[in-house]
Amino acid sequence: MSELIDALAIAGKAALGFQAIFFALLAIGINVQFGYTGLLNFGQIAFAMLGGFGIAISVSKWGLDFWVGVAIGLAAAVVLALLLGLPTLRLRADYLAIVTIATAEGLRLLFRSVSATPVTNGTRGISDFNGQFLELAPWPTNERYRLLGTSWSGGELWVALVGWLLVALACLLIWALMRSPWGRVVRSIREDEDAVRALGKNVYVYKMQALVFGGILGALGGMVYAVGTGSAIPDQYQNANTFLAYAALILGGAARVLGPVVGAMILLFILQFADTGLRALIDNGVIPEGLLTSTDVAQIRFVLVGLGLMLLLVFRPQGIFGDRREVMLDAR
Amino acid sequence: MTNAAGRARRHGRRPGPGRAPTGPAARPRPDARRSPLLRTLLRVLLVAAFGLGLATFVPGIGQAAGEQLVGTLQTSRSGPIDGVQMTVTTPDGARIGQVDTDAQGRWEVDLPGPGQYVVTLNSDDLPDGVVLAGEDSRTVTVEEGRRQAVVIGLSDGSRDGGGGSVRAVQLLVDGIRFGLLIAMCAVGLSLIFGTTGLTNFAHGELVTIGAVVAWYINVDGGVPLVPAALIAMLVGAAVGALNELVLWRPLRRRGTGLIAALVVSIGLSLLLRYLIQLFYGGRSNPYQGVGGGRAVDYGLFRLTNADLTSIVVSVVVLVLVAVMLQRTKIGKAMRAVADNRDLAASSGIDVNRVILVVWMMGGALAALGGVLLGLSDQVQWDMGFRLLLLMFAGVTLGGLGTAYGALVGSLVVGVFVQMSTLVIPNDVKYVGGLLLLIVILIIRPQGILGSRVRVG
Amino acid sequence: MPADPMSPEPAPTGAHAASLDRDAADGAVRRPARTALQDVPWEVGVAKPDPAVVVDGVTRTFGGLTAVSVDHLEIQRGGITGLIGPNGAGKTTLFNLLTGFDAPNRGTWTFDGRSLAGLAPHKVARLGVVRTFQLTKALSRLTVLQNMLLGAQGQKGERFFGALLPGAWRGQERANTDKAMELLRRFKLDTKKDDFAGTLSGGQRKLLEMARALMSDPRVVMLDEPMAGVNPALTQSLLGHVKDLREQGMTVIFVEHDMDVVRDISDWVVVMAAGRVIAEGPPESISQNQAVVDAYLGAHHDAPLTVEEEDRVLAQAEREIAREEHVADGEILSSDVPPEERTDR
Known part of the structure; x- marks a missing residue:
């Protein structure tokens, strides 16, 4: 029983920690692109990687100020969005999907390659770049605090606080945008871009704006993750994370302001609970050793995510809180 | 690779x-x-x-x-x-x-x-x-x-030691082998897209399943690789048929949107990929009884017998596929459905049957491609997923939805990826392939053989 | 374009009523286009007294098939021009070309003397040439009112940064909402304003699409089969609205299959077959035109596909693939499927 409570507490911490913020920001970005505008960005993790490495490289390789690093990371994300969007946003939706997924994989391979080692430290990655950020914390960052039955370091708390503020700001911004005429145009593009063109709107520009805006949010997510872990390693930015973010978005409900946030928290809670719970069950012998071992748990999580993503889209495409009728109107 | x-x-x-x-x-x-x-x-x-x-x-x-x-x-x-x-x-x-x-x-x-x-x-x-x-x-x-x-x-470069032009020829041959392999895996991907509109992100797992099944039969079962590969193709065809019958046909019947279907295929890809890792593990293993890796000298280039077999098998299979598309009734029907599904349906073609055959063929070809890939690069749980990106690059280059486009595009990608190592380091050669994809999309968005997509 | 005639003064109902009994009313005043076209000869490519749209040598081919090949065509300003022809005559393709949704292989076309060649669809629309689609494009998951508001031009709140300052666009939004409501009342959709457009019936969607197009104060309205799939009860009302557009001084071009409808409302009829204009003239001239009769009798008009058709489809697919094999470069267009069908998903 105590193990169950422990597992719940650890899962609760995961749902509030920087990883949840990371996925929330990725998913909010995807929500702008996919949920509202209908763009298929399957390389959101590349934006996050540029954000994280933007800070890491600027601070530890170029000796720049932390905040300059933030600016560089965001600028890099904007440039990437423009590069991806320029050739593909005029074409059918799948082209963007293929190019983004390819870019996410390609950039990671590039960052971890031998040739990039002088800049990115290759597969070893970069650490020690978040000191300036942690110094800003109003409390000591190396002490530990009890919170909701789990132990948090001061640094974790500080990153989480700033991260959730970022999430709140992003949500506010999206709420404002989506009730404006701009939001009306992008949602119309999702429905039928030719109709929007015929009404004199430059669809290309709106798609580009959505791609860039979503990319910036992804970069912010990557920054939170990099600062939270204290290191930037190319292999942390596997593209499976993009799909986890999609799962979070669809779980919480696409095209809703809070959907991705709630989805990310639930997803992280479930993943962590499944992880801790399964390990506990295996250790206690409840699950026979022949069936599963604790080394399998990491894979099981992805199996569950994949299965969940499929079931959600097939049976509940509107997410947990969504309105099914609205989804069913999607005649395409 | x-x-x-x-x-x-x-x-x-x-x-x-x-x-x-x-x-x-x-x-x-x-x-x-x-x-x-x-x-x-x-x-x-x-x-x-x-x-x-x-x-x-x-x-x-x-x-x-x-x-x-x-x-x-x-x-x-x-x-x-x-x-x-x-x-x-x-x-x-x-x-x-x-x-x-x-x-x-x-x-x-x-x-x-x-x-x-x-x-x-x-x-x-x-x-x-x-x-x-x-x-x-x-x-x-x-x-x-x-x-x-x-x-x-x-x-140690002992094979590549013969100077620039010889190395280029060697890489060209390697690239052709690799490109043919991508093509074989990608034909199904392209035909599935053409006939159903589905961008199937789980196609890489068909490749992996083929390779892994053949590995179990070959290594655990002690069966020679050739029959093992044939059984793997049958399994691949069955998995393809299952895909269609259990998942995609019902989804089409429900009127699931293409974008939703695409995300479902991503979920399926994750599910299958990690299930494979769960069963097969994270190791990379070679096939058994395929002989040593000694390369045979052909003058300008050298090839191991395995590589030569791979090229021959790919060419034969691709020619057979082309003949089938060209001459047989089902092949013509496939092209008709890919060309205009509604028109084909209204002219009496059993579209669902055609799509089922496309899935089975795609599954079998992908499985064979997986065996060939495992032959050259060993069997790994995520080999198909890594190949998927290059398959997409090839299919997009050639023009989404066309069978021959997939062939040409894949060859270009394979050769480009291998040849690019003349100028860029080996470990970033895929990045070069992906860059090529983006550049071609800018210049010729419809792909090499594709029909002109309206540019708005 | 804002200087355009949609003046609030003549009450819509009045104009509507007037158009309905137009024969009784003074035709010369109400129908300047009709009068102006009175003395124009019934010839293909004939010059009009006051053309709004002029098409010159526009050709569009898909693969070996010529979808559109129009040597010269002028559309009279302020009139209703009906565009008819058997299936596959190239009517929709011509619409796509004129509005920038497709690019021709060659040719020029102008609106008010300004070339539209190479202009993106949204720029064509901003010049005042708006279109509707054969398959209605109601934006399903937006409400009827939101659909309408999308049609308004020059909105400050549609800019990314402008959107973040509600103060800057609220006034404009209110004015647009008033205008939209007035149009919705006219089209009898005002009670549906908060419903998702996806819940409307086919006919209501056609009405909504037309009303939405009017939100941009267009000068030329191009309607692609506005009556297709609309139940008969709504047809009359739709026809009335089309006539209203003319009363307000807009130039209307519409594609239609129903000859009764065409005869009823058109000032001028253009007949296309196999991509070419084969006849033009006032509606009464068309039914006697031998070329038109031949074109209609010679085509499988809406006939179901037969065994021969199936063979034709297969042969065509074969030809295309053969083409792909033999031709390595240049503009290879391996499909005669209209581009929309390829891209709309």
Whole structure:
């Protein structure tokens, strides 16, 4: 029983920690692109990687100020969005999907390659770049605090606080945008871009704006993750994370302001609970050793995510809180 | 993906058949705390099993107490390579240990426990003339009490030593082999897109399933590779048919949107990929009884017999596919459905049957492609997913939805990826392929053979 | 374009009523186009007294098939021009070309003397040439009112940064909402304003699409089969609205199959077959035109596909693939499927 409570507490911490913020920001970005505008960005993790490495490289390789690093990371994300969007946003939706997924994989391979080692430290990655950020914390960052039955370091708390503020700001911004005429145009593009063109709107520009805006949010997510872990390693930015973010978005409900946030928290809670719970069950012998071992748990999580993503889209495409009728109107 | 020379010269050992349990059901994991006797017994058995296995190729090591990663770096020309830094981390990037190879080129790192680890070789430390044959790191899954050998492919350039133009020819031939392989896997992807509109992100897993099934039949079942590959193709066709019958046909009937279907295929890809890893594990294994990797000299270039077989098989199969599309009734119907589904349906073609055949054909071709890929690059749980990106690049280059476009595009991608290593480092060659994709999309969005897509 | 005639003064109902009994009303005043076209000869490519749209040598081919090949065509300003022809005559393709949704292989076309060649669809629309689609494009998951508001031009709140300052666009939004409501009342959709457009019936969607197009104060309205799939009860009302557009001084071009409808409302009829204009003239001239009769009798008009058709489809697919094999470069267009069908998903 105590193990169950422990597992719940650890899962609760995961749902509030920087990883949840990371996925929330990725998913909010995807929500702008996919949920509202209908763009298929399957390389959101590349934006996050540029954000994280933007800070890491600027601070530890170029000796720049932390905040300059933030600016560089965001600028890099904007440039990437423009590069991806320029050739593909005029074409059918799948082209963007293929190019983004390819870019996410390609950039990671590039960052971890031998040739990039002088800049990115290759597969070893970069650490020690978040000191300036942690110094800003109003409390000591190396002490530990009890919170909701789990132990948090001061640094974790500080990153989480700033991260959730970022999430709140992003949500506010999206709420404002989506009730404006701009939001009306992008949602119309999702429905039928030719109709929007015929009404004199430059669809290309709106798609580009959505791609860039979503990319910036992804970069912010990557920054939170990099600062939270204290290191930037190319292999942390596997593209499976993009799909986890999609799962979070669809779980919480696409095209809703809070959907991705709630989805990310639930997803992280479930993943962590499944992880801790399964390990506990295996250790206690409840699950026979022949069936599963604790080394399998990491894979099981992805199996569950994949299965969940499929079931959600097939049976509940509107997410947990969504309105099914609205989804069913999607005649395409 | 890696060239044959590098493959042939990879060192270190991987588990042989029958020595270590491979199936998930057979994978022992001692029960914790509850039954110390059983646990001890199991552990003794395990250690004995592993020790016996290891003893056959690592003399003098029988006392594996904790988990370890070991390996040896050497090539035929350079001999053992010392002073190369090896780093072991967890998949999250937490560092476990770092050592330099000794005078025999050996290294070993003690591990805190079983699990997944990433071994990275610092390629700056490699002596002149020795380069990485593939990636500089490898992810391995270590089981309890296991002394896991890690192979990182090295190439000493002895095959490529003949100067620029010869190397170019060699890479061209390699590229053609690779391109044909991509093409074979991608034909199904393209036809599925053409007939159903589905961008199937789970197509890579069909490739992996083919390779893995053939591996189990070949290595565990002791069946020669050729019949194993044929059975794998049958399994591939069955998996393709299952895909269509269990998942996609019902979804089409429900009127699921194409974008929703695309995300479903991503979910399926994750599900299958990690299920495969769960069953097969994170190792990379070669097929058995396919002969040594010695390359045969053909004048301008050299090919191993395996590579030559791969090229011949690919060409024959692709020609057969083309003949089928061109001459047979079902082939014509496929092209008609891909061309205009509603028109084909209204002209009496049984669209669902055609799509089912497309899925079966695509599954079988992907499975065969997986076997060929496993032949050249060993069998790995995510081999198909990594190939998927290049398949997409090829299909997009050739023009989405056209069977012949997939062939041409894939050849271009394969050759480009291999030839690009003339100017860019080997470990970023895929990046070059992906860049090519983006550049072509800018210049010719409809692909090489595609129909002109309206540009708004 | 804002200077355009949609003046609020003549009450919509009045104009509507007037158009319905137009024969009784003074035709010369109400129907300047009709009067102006009175003395124009019934010839293909004939010059009009006051052309709004002029098409010159526009050709569009898909693969070996010529979808559109129009040597010269003028559309009279302020009139209703009906565009008819058997299936596959190239009517929709011509619409796509004129509005920038497709690019021709060659040719020029102008609106008010300004070339539209190479202009993106949204720029064509901003010049005042708006279109509707054969398959209605109601934006399903937006409400009827939101659909309407999308049609308004020059909205400050549609800029990314402008959107973040509600103060800057609220006034404009209110004015647009008033205008939209007035149009919705006219089209009898005002009670549906908060419903998702996806819940409307086919006919209501056609009405909504037309009303939405009017939100941009267009000068030329191009309607692609506005009556297709609309139930008969709504047809009359739709016809009335089309006539209203003319009363307000807009130039209307519409594609239609129903000859009764065409005869009823058109000032001028253009007949296309196999991509070419084969006849033009006032509605009464068309039914006697031998070329038109031949074109209609010679085509499988809406006939179901037969065995021969199936063979034709297969042969065509074969030809295309053969083409792909033999021709390695240049503009290879391996499909005669209209581009929309390829891209709309």
